[in-house]
Amino acid sequence: MNIAIVEDEAITALFLKDTFEEFGHNILCMYDNSAEMLEFLNKNRNIDLIFMDIQINGKLDGIDLAYEISIKYPKISIVFITSFKDDETIDRAKIVSPLGYIIKPVVESDLNAILMVVESFKRNRQVVDNNIVEIGPYIYEKESKTVREADEIIYLSKNETIFLAYLIENKNSYISHEQLIMKIWNGESNREVSLRELIYRLRKKMPDLHIKNVPKIGYILAAS
Incomplete structure (x- = not known):
């Protein structure tokens, strides 16, 4: 020491x-x-x-x-x-x-x-x-897959949790739409709308989460 x-x-x-x-x-x-x-x-x-x-x-x-x-x-x-x-x-x-x-x-x-x-x-x-991963005002616990803000738990769906965990795992790196669809829905076709809806819901639940979308490149969880 x-x-x-x-x-x-x-x-x-x-x-x-x-x-x-x-x-x-x-x-x-x-x-x-x-x-x-x-x-x-x-x-x-x-x-x-x-x-x-x-x-x-x-x-x-x-x-x-x-x-x-x-x-x-x-x-x-x-x-x-x-x-x-x-x-x-x-x-x-x-x-x-x-x-x-x-x-x-x-x-x-x-x-x-x-x-x-x-x-x-x-x-x-x-x-x-x-x-434990700190994301702005949020705390993500890897083992329990739980998100908290202060002492309050933010309840996420299974797919929202998979999406968030994947972004955290690849923080500050772009992830393509195809990679996300493969991760969440095992590559099922016609899931682009589902992906956008999932991100919309997640942003509503975690408004201070910095998810950046770059057209034709993908999404990134930017450093806050």
């Missing part, structure tokens, strides 16, 4: 760096303040995990920094490392939904355990991400 460390105690920061590298992970950056961490993220977004002290330098403490990161970069996981174990601080930290909260002094076994948890979480989330 690609890891960032935000820690104002140099000895702790070096211990974390050495331990993570020993475990085979990449340390992309080490900072003791919020401003430099945010500046780094503006240019580099390939961080998987941030180990965050709560008492750090800068205008934001570790919890406020983690909250801002969670809003801007929701796929970055956060683990807090801190001396604070009072209920008030822990309650503040919960808002960020961290994957761990380690009380100092830090030991290698704690780090190894939390890394295993984070790796498992990311594997499971990748499975979910691979099953």
Whole structure:
């Protein structure tokens, strides 16, 4: 994993760096303040995990920094490392939904355990991400073949679902009328009108779906 460390105690920061590298992970950056961490993220977004002290330098403490990161970069996981174990601080930290909260002094076994948890979480989330396609305001779930807008299910017919799934599979590529008719109706003749009616119904149900029709070429699901 690609890891960032935000820690104002140099000895702790070096211990974390050495331990993570020993475990085979990449340390992309080490900072003791919020401003430099945010500046780094503006240019580099390939961080998987941030180990965050709560008492750090800068205008934001570790919890406020983690909250801002969670809003801007929701796929970055956060683990807090801190001396604070009072209920008030822990309650503040919960808002960020961290994957761990380690009380100092830090030991290698704690780090190894939390890394295993984070790796498992990311594997499971990748499975979910691979099953979900975002199309503008719509969410298409491949496994269940379900379309949602916000929390509302958009009910599609069997052929509408086949058509949409085929467009998603070939997103940003033109699909000819003949290919669509073959996919939906197994190549039955005289289905051009049926295809136009299907697309009309789908556009009514999903008005923000960007289906572009180019005469004599075909249809394309354009990037929104």
